[in-house]
């Protein structure tokens with residue numbers, strides 16, 4: 001619902017945007033060089049395109065339009081800055097992951113949320129060495145914390161299976177009824193992430209708070225709000241604008257949540273006996289070489305885990321089950337593979353390499369749904385030459401992941417859900433260096449690629465195999481089945497599938513998830 005201050009402030013916001021445009025136009029065109037700049041819209045055309053992308057809350061459509069007009073490398077030069085869009089996986093690899101350019105393209109542009117909500121850039125996702133010299137150590141620490149639950153490690157598996165037992169019991173109780181997939185999947189994904197953070201299943205109140213904080217920070221990170229607050233941080237003090245309330249809500253919710261997820265576990269922390277990620281980080285903090293690590297660094301990393309892990313995984317799982325309801329023959333093939341390779345025992349991470357069809361289904365979902373549709377913004381710290389063109393210093397660079405994952409030149413019949421495209425003649429996954437696999441950039445590439453990739457894929461695997469082993473996923477009976485067209489997704493930093501319903505009907509041979517025998521002591 002729109003509040004009075006929101007509607008009353010739209011004129012002020014428009015005026016402020018106009019002011020930003022005029023000031024920046026002068027600075028921008030003053031520095032235009034005569035080098036061979038990458039092609040793309042300039043001046044008013046560029047501004048019109050940017051405004052339209054900002055209004056839609058997503059660059060994807062605009063990027064596709066530009067790409068048709070200018071080719072795969074697009075540089076949009078407008079008064080508000082240089083925006084470069086990479087519309088091919090080859091260009092993304094060249095810009096972000098080649099030895100010649102990766103040191104110039106892997107910073108992040110400054111954003112308000114990093115300074116205001118993430119303890120002055122004490123985080124991995126939106127920070128960079130230019131804001132925090134210790135950033136490389138933070139990224140390494142993030143990896144280490146995730147490794148505590150890394151691939152194949154029993155601890156993560158048992159926590160996820162615990163949650164899946166709870167979920168399957170809930171779904172059995174709903175037997176035959178339409179299930180609200182948004183609620184079921186996002187609640188379950190949040191419970192798992194918070195359990196991994198503290199080692200204990202969270203109170204529903206804490207999970208609700210974490211969800212609220214994710215929603216509020218996404219609002220703060222949305223293009224218009226972020227552009228304005230980054231340029232004029234003092235706007236947050238003006239009473240007539242919506243930013244004052246937003247900022248207050250973010251800080252209150254964040255501090256409350258950090259009390260639950262950091263202060264309380266810290267009070268009962270026993271050195272050397274980690275229960276979850278917070279304890280792992282507290283143990284690390286005590287080491288001589290980690291003197292740089294303050295409590296705020298730990299809080300920032302915990303906030304990153306919640307922000308990065310919940311919505312991306314929720315959207316991947318929601319999309320995967322929607323595709324299965326639309327493609328029952330894929331669901332049946334997946335169940336055949338599960339039945340023949342796993343049978344009735346509980347699925348485990350070790351099974352992943354034995355179930356190529358399940359892996360192909362995950363990759364096909366990541367291709368079609370591309371939850372991180374534009375990745376995260378990169379910043380060039382010097383002029384970069386790519387394909388014989390210059391992308392100037394200070395440009396914000398996005399990869400149009402969703403766009404090229406649907407490119408018919410790369411993926412034949414791109415709108416079809418066809419997991420077989422990732423399998424060879426023997427039904428095995430194509431090797432990682434196959435050109436088709438190389439065209440998949442769902443998790444980014446290079447120094448800023450996703451830290452949680454294997455963590456995310458392992459979790460999706462356990463969810464899909466456990467649920468498909470026990471249930472048939474069917475279209476809803478009391479609601480319309482959501483179509484799988486572009487309009488079924490809402491724009492945002494993470495592409496969000498609109499709410500939909502499905503039926504989970506227990507399979508005839510239903511078996512209950514029972515813990516498998518531990519292979520580690």
Ligand code: HEM
Nearest residue numbers: 125308309312316372375376443444448449450451452456
């Ligand atoms: C299906 C699920 C996921 C997808 C599709 C995904 C995708 C991405 C993408 C595209 C990026 C940006 C890469 C770039 O800037 O070029 C990213 C960054 C990141 N992701 Fe993920 N992600 C997923 C799940 C996760 C999970 C589960 C975690 C943590 C547990 C995680 C942690 C991160 C972090 C920390 C970064 C920032 C890395 C950096 O800036 O150096 N992600 N992810």
